[in-house]
Amino acid sequence: MKLVADNVEEMTIPDSVLHVLRQVAQAMASGKNVSIVTYNPELTTQQAADLLNVSRPHLIKLLEQGELPYIMVGTHRRVKFEDLTKYKQERDSKRRQLLDELIAESQDLGFYE
Structure with missing residues (x-):
């Protein structure tokens, strides 16, 4: 072609x-x-935040709480693309599960018919 x-x-x-x-x-x-997205095995915190659609300060909080692994390159944090995609998939899966539970509970209470 x-x-x-x-x-x-x-x-x-x-x-x-x-x-x-x-x-x-x-x-x-x-x-x-x-x-x-161009593949780069290590992302800056801003690039990682952009891919997760969160603010950079929120991403830093996730890193410091151990929710998402990172490495240090000099004085800068870097997030491995592989770790970021794994975290995003797990986060999205948890969100779907919680939404399904909320819908089921709402149906049990008669909010949906």
């Missing part, structure tokens, strides 16, 4: 990139937000 720009410049696209572009286009067509 080739990508052709307005100035007729052509660029061959690997199958792996084409697959990703299709997924992005499908997600956008269905109204979903799409983020593309």
Whole structure:
């Protein structure tokens, strides 16, 4: 597959990139937000906070409480991308579980019929 720009410049696209572009286009067509992140094994605290959609001070609090592991590079904290994605998946799973419990409790109390 080739990508052709307005100035007729052509660029061959690997199958792996084409697959990703299709997924992005499908997600956008269905109204979903799409983020593309370059892979860096270690993120700054601001980058990590941005990916979690939290403030940097809140992220620092999570680090200091031991909720999320980090390493020190000189005087700067770095969060491993792998640890961040694991934390995010666990956090999202807990949120879904709590929401399901809240809905079930509301139904038991007759708030939903």
